[in-house]
Amino acid sequence: MKRAPTHSYPGLNLGRRHASADKASEVVTFGFWVFLMSDLVYFGLMFAIYITMIDAQAGGPGPHELFDLKSIFAQTLILLTSSLTVGLAMLALKYNLPRWRIVFWFFVTLVLGLSFLVLEIRDFMSMAAKGGIPQRSGFLSAFYGLVPLHGLHVTAGCIWLIVLGIQLRIFGLTDLLMSRVVRLALFWHFLDLIWIGIITIVYFGGLTYG
Amino acid sequence: MDKRSEMHRRERRRYVIGYGGSLLLTFAVFGIAYRYGIETKGVYLAISLLGLAQLIVQLVYFLHIDRRRSSREDLDLILFSTMVLLIIILGTVWIMGNLAVRMHTFPM
Numbered sequence: 001m002k003r004a005p006t007h008s009y010p011g012l013n014l015g016r017r018h019a020s021a022d023k024a025s026e027v028v029t030f031g032f033w034v035f036l037m038s039d040l041v042y043f044g045l046m047f048a049i050y051i052t053m054i055d056a057q058a059g060g061p062g063p064h065e066l067f068d069l070k071s072i073f074a075q076t077l078i079l080l081t082s083s084l085t086v087g088l089a090m091l092a093l094k095y096n097l098p099r100w101r102i103v104f105w106f107f108v109t110l111v112l113g114l115s116f117l118v119l120e121i122r123d124f125m126s127m128a129a130k131g132g133i134p135q136r137s138g139f140l141s142a143f144y145g146l147v148p149l150h151g152l153h154v155t156a157g158c159i160w161l162i163v164l165g166i167q168l169r170i171f172g173l174t175d176l177l178m179s180r181v182v183r184l185a186l187f188w189h190f191l192d193l194i195w196i197g198i199i200t201i202v203y204f205g206g207l208t209y210g
Numbered sequence: 211m212d213k214r215s216e217m218h219r220r221e222r223r224r225y226v227i228g229y230g231g232s233l234l235l236t237f238a239v240f241g242i243a244y245r246y247g248i249e250t251k252g253v254y255l256a257i258s259l260l261g262l263a264q265l266i267v268q269l270v271y272f273l274h275i276d277r278r279r280s281s282r283e284d285l286d287l288i289l290f291s292t293m294v295l296l297i298i299i300l301g302t303v304w305i306m307g308n309l310a311v312r313m314h315t316f317p318m
Contacts, residue, residue: 010273010284012221017214033284037291044295048302055310073240080232083272087225095218189272193265200261204243208254 009033011186012090014178021175025182032183036190039153043194046146047201054210056138063206066132068123072203075119076195079154082112083192090185093178099168102181106165109188113158120151139210143202150198153191160184228271235264 007013009029014022089105091097124144127133134144164184167177239260246253269275275285 007274007278010275012274030283033287037287040291041294041298044298048299051299051303052306069240069243073236076236076240077233080229080236083232083268084225084229087228087272088222091218091222091225094221095214186273189268192272193268196261196264196268199239200258204239204248204254204257207248208251 009182011182011189012087012094014094014182017096018094018175018178021178024175025179028179029182029186032186036186039190040194043146043149043197046142046149047197050142050146050202051205053138053142054206056142057210058137058139060136060140061127061130061132062139063203063210065130066127067203067207068126069203069207071119071123072199075116076199078112078116078119079192079195082109082116083189085109085112086185086188090181093173093181099173103165103168106161106168110158110161110165113154113161117151117154117158120147124148143206147198147202150191150194153187153194157184157188157191160187224271228267231267231271232264235260235267239264 008022008026010033011029014025016022085105085108089102089109092101092105132140134141161184164177164180168181171177239257242253242256242260248254248257269288275288277285
């Protein structure tokens with residue numbers, strides 16, 4: 001009998017093999033999705049402020065002096081790859097691969113997330129060295145309100161990866177932990193979506209209109 | 211057992227396709243920016259359309275959102291949030307832009 005896989009919450013579903021964890025994930029994952037969507041609205045507000053502040057440079061350094069597209073390109077590739085690896089961790093969980101495979105993909109995702117943060121902080125430091133600090137202009141305040149907010153989310157995701165990786169090693173694949181992996185993967189993919197908004201609006205938009 | 215590994219392969223391929231598509235779009239965006247510069251509005255239009263395409267690729271291949279009945283609620287929620295976002299963003303840009311023009315701080 002061939003049936004399409006059931007799909008009862010966003011992201012990759014655990015499926016019938018993990019029926020009880022799948023059932024346990026249904027409501028909480030939808031709730032988590034509601035949280036992500038309200039987080040999206042928050043990011044949207046920051047984007048709106050940034051767009052209205054693009055011209056408010058008050059004679060300070062603007063996008064052309066401050067933005068380093070090479071570094072942004074590297075960050076984009078890193079974050080994109082980490083979205084794939086977190087997906088591979090989900091697949092390892094769903095198809096009962098050995099537990100070290102899940103922890104391995106978690107580890108790769110963590111390393112990529114941390115490298116992303118290192119590059120981002122290096123960018124902020126070189127911006128600050130050129131006089132691009134938050135209190136310099138409305139444009140820079142809006143920039144530092146938005147981009148580090150995303151960085152903060154990535155940091156939270158990294159802490160979550162570490163904690164969940166340790167929990168998986170100690171407690172094994174309980175229903176609760178499996179359902180947490182589902183939400184972590186969702187969170188991580190969501191951050192990638194926000195980052196696409198950031199490169200398109202903050203960086204390219206800033207360079208075009210700033 | 212066999213059917214299961216086939217499912218596994220199929221779902222893994224879905225992630226790899228999503229990754230490849232996003233990678234391609236990322237290279238296209240930065241390639242355009244590098245080749246044509248980022249000064250003109252036409253180039254920016256192309257970049258934003260590619261960004262939009264990338265959002266859709268990731269929603270479908272990574273977040274598994276599509277028009278299937280079972281994921282309809284999730285899609286509804288995205289569409290509703292997008293509507294709220296558009297009202298907020300377009301409204302803000304409209305009002306603040308209008309204000310800037312009236313205050314003569316923004317050249318028409």
